[in-house]
Amino acid sequence: MIDVDGVAVSLGGTEVLSDVTLSVDDGQFLALVGPNGAGKTTLLGACNGLLSPDEGTVAVDGTPVSTLSAREISRRVATVPQESHLGFDFTVGELVAMGRTPHRSRFGTADETDRAAVASALQRTDTARLADRTVGELSGGQRQRVLLARALAQTTPVVLLDEPTANLDINHQVRTLALARRLAEAGKTVVAAIHDLELAGRFCDRAALLADGRLLDVGPPEAVFTAERLESAFDVRTAVATSPVTGSPAVTPLADSPPGECRVHVLGGGERAARVVGRLVDAGVEVTAGVLPDGDAALRTARSLSSEVVSAPSFRPVGADAEAAATDLLEAADATVLAAAVDGTNAALADRARPLVALPGTGPPSHATVVREPDLVDAVATRASGGQPLTRR
Amino acid sequence: MVLARTVRWSAGLAALLVAVALASATLGYADVGPLAVARVVLNALAVPTVDGAGLAWRRPFGFDVAPTTRTIVRRIRLPRIALGATVGFALALAGTVMQGFFRNPMADPSIIGVSTGAAVGAVAFIVVPLSFPFGLPASAFVGALLAAFGVYLVATEGGRTPVATLLLAGIAVQAFLGAVISYLLLQAGDGLETAVFWLMGHLQHSTWWRVKLAVPVVAVLFVVLVSYARDLNVLLLGEEDAHTLGIEVERTKRVLLATSSVVTAAAVAVSGVIGFVGLIVPHMMRLVVGPDHRILLPTSALAGAVFLVATDTVARMGPAEMPVGIVTAALGAPFFLYLLRDREVHEL
Numbered sequence: 001m002i003d004v005d006g007v008a009v010s011l012g013g014t015e016v017l018s019d020v021t022l023s024v025d026d027g028q029f030l031a032l033v034g035p036n037g038a039g040k041t042t043l044l045g046a047c048n049g050l051l052s053p054d055e056g057t058v059a060v061d062g063t064p065v066s067t068l069s070a071r072e073i074s075r076r077v078a079t080v081p082q083e084s085h086l087g088f089d090f091t092v093g094e095l096v097a098m099g100r101t102p103h104r105s106r107f108g109t110a111d112e113t114d115r116a117a118v119a120s121a122l123q124r125t126d127t128a129r130l131a132d133r134t135v136g137e138l139s140g141g142q143r144q145r146v147l148l149a150r151a152l153a154q155t156t157p158v159v160l161l162d163e164p165t166a167n168l169d170i171n172h173q174v175r176t177l178a179l180a181r182r183l184a185e186a187g188k189t190v191v192a193a194i195h196d197l198e199l200a201g202r203f204c205d206r207a208a209l210l211a212d213g214r215l216l217d218v219g220p221p222e223a224v225f226t227a228e229r230l231e232s233a234f235d236v237r238t239a240v241a242t243s244p245v246t247g248s249p250a251v252t253p254l255a256d257s258p259p260g261e262c263r264v265h266v267l268g269g270g271e272r273a274a275r276v277v278g279r280l281v282d283a284g285v286e287v288t289a290g291v292l293p294d295g296d297a298a299l300r301t302a303r304s305l306s307s308e309v310v311s312a313p314s315f316r317p318v319g320a321d322a323e324a325a326a327t328d329l330l331e332a333a334d335a336t337v338l339a340a341a342v343d344g345t346n347a348a349l350a351d352r353a354r355p356l357v358a359l360p361g362t363g364p365p366s367h368a369t370v371v372r373e374p375d376l377v378d379a380v381a382t383r384a385s386g387g388q389p390l391t392r393r
Numbered sequence: 394m395v396l397a398r399t400v401r402w403s404a405g406l407a408a409l410l411v412a413v414a415l416a417s418a419t420l421g422y423a424d425v426g427p428l429a430v431a432r433v434v435l436n437a438l439a440v441p442t443v444d445g446a447g448l449a450w451r452r453p454f455g456f457d458v459a460p461t462t463r464t465i466v467r468r469i470r471l472p473r474i475a476l477g478a479t480v481g482f483a484l485a486l487a488g489t490v491m492q493g494f495f496r497n498p499m500a501d502p503s504i505i506g507v508s509t510g511a512a513v514g515a516v517a518f519i520v521v522p523l524s525f526p527f528g529l530p531a532s533a534f535v536g537a538l539l540a541a542f543g544v545y546l547v548a549t550e551g552g553r554t555p556v557a558t559l560l561l562a563g564i565a566v567q568a569f570l571g572a573v574i575s576y577l578l579l580q581a582g583d584g585l586e587t588a589v590f591w592l593m594g595h596l597q598h599s600t601w602w603r604v605k606l607a608v609p610v611v612a613v614l615f616v617v618l619v620s621y622a623r624d625l626n627v628l629l630l631g632e633e634d635a636h637t638l639g640i641e642v643e644r645t646k647r648v649l650l651a652t653s654s655v656v657t658a659a660a661v662a663v664s665g666v667i668g669f670v671g672l673i674v675p676h677m678m679r680l681v682v683g684p685d686h687r688i689l690l691p692t693s694a695l696a697g698a699v700f701l702v703a704t705d706t707v708a709r710m711g712p713a714e715m716p717v718g719i720v721t722a723a724l725g726a727p728f729f730l731y732l733l734r735d736r737e738v739h740e741l
Contacts, residue, residue: 050639074639082636087630089684098627100641106620108440109396 001025001189002047002158005118006056009042017042017213019056023207024191024302026157029184031200032193034210035234040193041082041135043161043210044070047191049073054260074102075141076149080161083144088136092146096121099153121152124179126172139237140167148176159183160190165199177203201225202248211231225249227304239278240295240304254282254305264380265289265333266298266349267364268340276339276359276376281305288313288329291322291345298339318345326350335383355383394406404693410478410599413699417706418470425462425470432456433466438708473599476607476663477705478698480596481670483611483660485697487653489678489690490618493558493625494649502657502671506649507564510540511572511661514589516577519584530606530662537658541565554646556632594667594718596705603663610659614652615694620685621649629684652699663669667718669725670697676732 009017017039024030032040044059045051049065058065060076068076078099084255087095099121100114122128125145135143138195144288151159161180173196181203182188194200200207201221208218211233215230217224230238236253243250258308266273268288275288275296280287290310292299293381302309310326312318323345330336335351341362351365358364360372371379400668418430426706436458463664487502495504503509513538530620544566548559574592581588590597624645627635657671678693702716704724708717 049635050636070636070641071639074637077637079637081634084630084634087684089627089679090626094626094685095630098638099629101627102621106623150638344739 001027001061003062004043004047005059006044006058007043007053008055009039009046009053011042011051015213016305017053020054020210020213020215022208022215024189026189027184027187028206029181029190029192030218031199031204031207031342032191033195033197033207033224033233034209034216038210038233039213040331042213043164044079044162044193047158047160048077048079053227054368056313062156071102074154074156076156076162077158078154078156080144080151080159080164080257082162082166083140084147089133089134091134092127092138092149093118093122093131095146096127096131096149096153099150102154107145112298117153117155121149124152125149126175139207141169141172145176148179157187158189161190163193163195165194165196171201173320197221197225197230198243198248201251202246204225210245223247225251237281237305239276239281239301241300252278254278262286262335262381263288263333263354264352265336266302266332267330267336267338267346267353268342269293269296269298270340270372272359273339274335275302276373277302277305277307278375279373280337281307282378283381285377286379288333289352290326290329291349323349327347334378336363337380338368357383395685395687398682399691400684402600402682402692403695406692407698410699410702413702413706414478415684417474417702418466419574420706420710421465421470423461423465424464426497429431429462429605430466432458433463434471436463437467444695445676471606472601473557473596473705473709474702475601475604476599477596477702478693479604479607479611480660480664480667481697481699482615482675482694483607483656483697484667484671485700486611486615486690486694487657487660488697489627489675489686489693490649490653492675493629493686494646494653495627497560498633498676499672500560501668502660503666503668504542505559505654506540506570507537507654507657508565508666509574509662510543510569511537511653511658512592513540513570513573513577515662515665516574516581516588519591521578523689526664527606528604534658534662538654539663540570541654553643554650556646559650572594573732577640577737584736590716591665594665594721595708595716597709597714597716607659607663611656614656617652618649618656619687619690620654620734621645622690625649625686625690626684627705655705665716667701667721669721670701673725673732674700674727676729680732682730 004020004022007017007020008015018220020043023061034040034041036224042051046053049070097118097313100117107260120130125148127145127149130138131143135146141220148164164176168176173268177199180190180192204221206219207221208222209224209229216233217229221335226239227238227240230251238256239252241250265279267286269292277287277289278300278301288304288308289302290308292311294311296313299309299311308329310322310329312322326349330349330353338350338356338358342350356368358368360370364370369379406656416432418426419425435454436456438454439452442449442451459582486504491500491502491504492498511533514532515529518532544562547560548554576584578588625636627640635641674697675693678689678696682688682692704720705717708715708720
């Protein structure tokens with residue numbers, strides 16, 4: 001396990017990490033996320049002894065890293081570097097065997113344990129068939145897997161990965177992180193700096209969000225990856241939904257549009273309405289929605305974008321309070337979009353809405369203008385602003 | 394596997410070295426046949442035996458050889474061959490270490506000012522009327538180590554010696570010492586010819602005592618460097634990776650730097666500045682045996698020995714004897730250019 005306690009690191013007089021405290025238990029997979037220059041690599045460097053903290057300590061299994069020799073550290077902590085440009089003339093087998101360096105004496109030759117560790121590392125990273133090729137012949141992705149194999153050959157209780165998926169195709173991204181996940185499940189402590197928030201959310205137990213060298217939050221990905229937190233870290237608005245496939249947070253960064261001077265109310269639920277909400281928010285429109293049944297996809301999207309939404313329990317008539325609230329939102333909006341076929345209260349709201357833009361197939365009232373989904377944003381903006389198309393960047 | 398390959402290649406190169414050495418011993422002004430050379434060598438062979446009085450050296454062979462032939466082979470040709478082999482061995486060994494250490498294909502044994510320092514020591518000894526035992530080699534050796542240590546001190550800050558700083562400090566110190574050498578040469582007077590001849594690098598005045606000075610140093614440090622072969626491999630991956638693989642990077646760099654500097658200094662002190670051996674032999678061997686220093690270090694060293702004995706034989710074959718440095722450069726540079734164009738010698 002790793003204990004990072006009040007760590008501050010300065011490089012060239014600039015503080016790149018300040019007062020970071022977190023701990024990772026055995027069997028845990030922690031993702032370090034945050035914008036470029038947030039201090040992720042620096043934190044990994046403090047954990048493997050490459051950098052010595054100006055303040056605070058990093059301890060591996062209770063022993064402060066600063067009291068250990070490089071050899072002692074390398075028997076406890078293996079590091080997969082971001083990328084290595086060197087050693088191209090070595091074969092993959094030779095390079096992975098270098099992972100055994102911490103366990104071998106100066107004059108000793110490879111024993112059975114060494115050979116077994118190398119073979120297992122090659123096999124687990126799907127690089128065994130590359131063993132006789134030289135590193136220079138490999139693609140960037142293959143090279144990264146070879147570096148992972150080298151770290152596995154170290155057979156350490158702690159594994160640090162710096163951007164392990166940066167050069168990989170989607171297949172190997174998932175395979176690499178699944179492997180890291182299995183390492184954690186086998187009892188190792190795994191820490192990875194990861195740019196892809198969805199992959200981080202899907203494979204890690206916990207996420208630590210860093211920005212400007214500070215730890216903003218650490219906890220389960222669902223708790224850390226909120227639109228608010230992500231905006232304060234990355235300075236970009238995001239839509240956070242739950243992926244229908246993996247059940248983990250799906251984070252969509254939104255275009256950096258000016259805040260809406262234009263306000264639109266969306267009627268109707270389901271995936272298509274959710275998409276409409278996302279599109280409008282992405283275009284800088286302030287969106288409200290409702291009445292939507294609890295658990296609706298559009299409701300989740302709208303909520304994650306911190307839009308004002310009126311919701312009501314599913315499969316029950318909409319109450320008077322909800323109807324009144326929705327009416328207020330509708331009247332406050334510059335335009336209304338009918339994004340799905342509606343009935344009951346919502347149909348009554350649609351009848352009242354002026355101007356109303358509807359998507360095809362929603363059975364719109366006669367006063368609605370029907371536009372196709374790709375043209376929706378422009379059409380809405382034109383209606384809402386009385387003829388002036390919204391300028392999109 | 395690596396061990397087996399190393400032994401195979403080393404045995405092959407050692408056999409080649411013996412063959413080249415024996416061939417070289419038959420070549421020269423005086424006509425000495427291979428048979429005569431073999432007889433002289435066998436006559437000189439001594440076997441330790443235990444008799445009543447304790448350990449005694451017994452010479453099992455007693456061939457009949459003409460005294461002049463004996464003198465030519467034992468006093469002139471063999472010491473020169475032995476010294477050439479030692480110097481070539483040392484320079485190629487140090488060159489391999491330096492190229493790996495600097496991760497730079499243009500690195501050679503003199504890159505941190507060792508040779509230039511030795512040259513200052515040697516030229517100063519020639520120019521300044523002083524005399525002390527082992528004068529020329531001793532002052533060259535001391536000059537070499539002072540220069541290397543100076544470069545190391547300049548490049549080290551806060552316990553760290555960045556390789557790039559070391560390289561640049563080496564270039565600057567070499568330029569400065571070059572100026573010192575030029576100034577000393579201006580003041581040289583009668584010693585000018587001796588000094589210039591030394592600077593070109595030659596094996597002309599080889600004697601057994603020079604061999605005896607250089608061999609122990611080179612042999613001991615060869616063992617040290619071979620024991621660091623695996624660390625050198627890991628250092629090739631970059632210092633950060635090396636650290637995460639358990640190498641004490643700064644300490645290892647100090648050991649490698651000090652050891653290869655002393656090896657180079659020992660070679661330069663007894664032979665002058667012989668260029669190109671330490672640059673091209675490691676490249677040649679890297680193309681043949683690969684980048685693994687466990688096999689590269691011994692094979693490069695042996696190949697350096699073969700190369701220098703062969704080129705020195707060429708150097709002394711002509712009507713007028715040439716400094717071997719001219720031959721190594723004249724043969725080595727075109728061959729290196731060929732490698733550069735034909736094979737990938739851009740990376741280590």
